[in-house]
Amino acid sequence: MLRILNTIVVLALIAAAGSVYQVKYESTLQAEKIAKLRNEIRQEKEAIALLRAEWSQLTRPDRIQALASRHLALKTFDLDQLDRLDKLPDRPAPPGDPIGDMLDDMEPRDAIDGAETGDGL
Template sequence: MRGFATLMAMLAVIGLGYWAYHQTILTQQAERRVEQLQRDIGAERERLAILRAEWAYLNRPDRLRELADFNFDRLGLLPLAPEQFGRAAQIPYPLPEPEPDPELEAADEVLLDNASTPEERIP
């Protein structure tokens, strides 16, 4: 019996050792993946900063003004004038639709219920 308990204890130790080694390997792989993702994030942030700098460079007002002047005739642009700007109060917004009247709907239902022929039921 003592030999069986010793054998079981040794198998348990070997099994737990294998499990611990396997968990260590999985942890190391996860750490490497996290480090790779961190490097990728840093590279993308650098790329984003470069793109923002290029966007700011290309959208300089003096550059855009030169391009507009250079292509003025070809694009058919008109010079800006103060009369071209308006106020928000001058914008014709659509009117909201009126809400249905419950009394009229009830009256329509009564008329439909009292109609004797299908032609009379068409609203």
């Protein structure tokens, strides 16, 4: 009886050691995945910072002005090109509301109700 109990305990210890090893292996694998993801996140943040720096370099007003003067045949702005506000044409009238116009042309609701019931005669 004692040998059977000892054998069961040894088998239980082996099974426990195997499960502990499996948990350790999985946790190590997960830790490696986390480290890899953190490294990728750090690289992406560095790439974003680099792209932001490049964007701010490319959108500098003095650089854009130099490119515009080099590649575009723009004339200088003259104050004679401006006009006064009172010389502007009037704003066009807003388009009509066809449904609203139809409703305005309709008879009032009381006259319609009275005609249906025969009270209006």
